[in-house]
Amino acid sequence: MTDMGLPASIEAIRRVREDPHRLGHMTHGHESALEGIGHGATGPAGKRIIVGYGFWIFLLSDIVMFSCFFAAFAVQRNATAGGPTMAEIVDLPRVALETAALLLSSYTCMLSFAATNARNLFWTQIFLLVTGLFGLAFVLLEAQEFIELAGRGITPDRSGMLTSFFGLVGLHGLHVTLGGMWLATMMAQVQVKGFRPEIVHRLICFNLFWHALDIVWIGIFTIVYLIGGGA
Amino acid sequence: MSNLEYDPHAYTAEVNGREDHAPGDEPEESAGHWVRNANFGLGFSIVLTVAAFFLAGSNVIYAPAVPVALIVLAIAQMGVHLVFFLHITTGPDNTNNVLALAFGVLVVFLVVIGSVWIMENLYHNMMPMDQMMDMHP
Numbered sequence: 001m002t003d004m005g006l007p008a009s010i011e012a013i014r015r016v017r018e019d020p021h022r023l024g025h026m027t028h029g030h031e032s033a034l035e036g037i038g039h040g041a042t043g044p045a046g047k048r049i050i051v052g053y054g055f056w057i058f059l060l061s062d063i064v065m066f067s068c069f070f071a072a073f074a075v076q077r078n079a080t081a082g083g084p085t086m087a088e089i090v091d092l093p094r095v096a097l098e099t100a101a102l103l104l105s106s107y108t109c110m111l112s113f114a115a116t117n118a119r120n121l122f123w124t125q126i127f128l129l130v131t132g133l134f135g136l137a138f139v140l141l142e143a144q145e146f147i148e149l150a151g152r153g154i155t156p157d158r159s160g161m162l163t164s165f166f167g168l169v170g171l172h173g174l175h176v177t178l179g180g181m182w183l184a185t186m187m188a189q190v191q192v193k194g195f196r197p198e199i200v201h202r203l204i205c206f207n208l209f210w211h212a213l214d215i216v217w218i219g220i221f222t223i224v225y226l227i228g229g230g231a
Numbered sequence: 232m233s234n235l236e237y238d239p240h241a242y243t244a245e246v247n248g249r250e251d252h253a254p255g256d257e258p259e260e261s262a263g264h265w266v267r268n269a270n271f272g273l274g275f276s277i278v279l280t281v282a283a284f285f286l287a288g289s290n291v292i293y294a295p296a297v298p299v300a301l302i303v304l305a306i307a308q309m310g311v312h313l314v315f316f317l318h319i320t321t322g323p324d325n326t327n328n329v330l331a332l333a334f335g336v337l338v339v340f341l342v343v344i345g346s347v348w349i350m351e352n353l354y355h356n357m358m359p360m361d362q363m364m365d366m367h368p
Contacts, residue, residue: 045251052253056328060335067339071346096284103280107273110316113255114265208255211316215309222305226287227298 048201055205059212062175066216069168070223077228079160086161089154090229091145098141099221102176105134106214113207119195124203128187131210135180142173165224172220175213182206252324254317272315279308 045053077086112127146166149155156166186199186206193199257264283304286297313319319328358366 048256049251049253052256053251053327053331056254057331060331063335064338064342067342071343074343074347075350092284092288099280099284103273103276106312106316107269110269110272111266114262114269117265118262120262204253204256208317211255211312214316215312218305218308218312222283222301226283226301229287 048197048204051201052204052208055208059208063212063216066168066171066219069164069171070219073161073164073168073224073228076160076164080162081159083159083162084152084154086165086224086228087230089149089165090225091148092225092229094141094145095221095225098138099217101134101138101141102214102217105131105138106211108134109207109210113203116195116200116203121190121194124190125187128183128190132180132183132187135176135183135210139173139177139180142169142176146170165228168224169220172213172216175216179206179209179213182209251327252318254319254325254328257318268315268318272311275311275315276308279304279311283308 108127108130112124112131115123115127154162156163183206186202189199189202283301286292286300286304292300313332319325319332321329
């Protein structure tokens with residue numbers, strides 16, 4: 001009999017004690033999760049958690065609002081009233097470009113938050129700027145699309161389908177535009193005020209908002225452009 | 232003085248690894264952890280997006296199944312975003328986030344599927360236009 005088994009089992013016990021739910025992020029300290037975590041029994045949470053959670057609730061309500069616009073489009077997708085169908089107004093290469101711009105902006109947004117966590121002002125600003133430029137590219141592509149459609153006489157008042165199309169896509173574009181203004185504000189605040197706690201909280205909320213916009217866009221390019229466009 | 236007024240995190244702006252966490256936020260980690268998550272998220276998203284655009288423009292699979300495949304790809308990509316970009320996990324520190332998300336998803340499905348279902352029924356039960364014209368001579 002060898003003594004090989006014992007150290008291995010001790011190692012296993014240690015791992016279970018330090019990270020009982022295999023979250024993978026408890027390995028730095030030697031503390032286990034608080035008793036009663038996830039059951040509302042750990043007392044009032046820190047402000048950073050309350051702010052982030054509250055914003056998460058807002059985002060979910062925002063997504064519920066988007067779902068109403070999705071429902072309107074799904075119901076009216078064939079209500080063309082003799083006007084153009086979705087297949088005639090979808091320009092897939094541009095949709096692919098818009099998708100790439102928004103996905104990359106989501107990626108650089110997360111890199112900016114990595115820099116924020118490392119309290120690195122330079123890279124936070126650089127990645128926020130890149131995020132904003134990708135977002136701007138997205139908004140410009142969408143504006144170009146709407147202007148081209150309007151030039152062909154395809155406006156929201158033409159048919160029920162077009163009303164719901166411009167409503168849904170336009171609402172998302174409006175969100176991205178407002179998010180871009182928020183981003184510019186955050187860049188100024190980070191520059192002037194530094195990584196004060198409330199600034200970091202706002203950056204957390206901005207990150208959540210930007211990622212949520214990309215999640216909504218996944219639904220739009222799938223349901224409106226790919227499926228609606230006749231796939 | 233309420234308990235909320237005393238908030239040690241307000242001064243350190245750091246999260247305690249032993250508490251609940253908000254989405255997109257985690258206890259102190261190296262930047263590499265965040266960048267690795269971002270890379271995973273971007274990689275999976277690119278694969279799923281390219282697959283969706285490819286399927287939409289080709290006929291490699293049975294045509295009536297394409298919308299279903301696209302919806303599956305979209306839901307998969309939303310899951311990738313939730314896990315890698317928003318850091319939603321199944322751990323006990325994320326219970327609140329997951330419950331809120333579950334309620335949001337429930338409402339979204341009620342609104343979308345309910346609307347489509349009701350309106351399809353109305354459409355099928357609606358009298359054809361020529362018959363309706365005959366009723367009001």
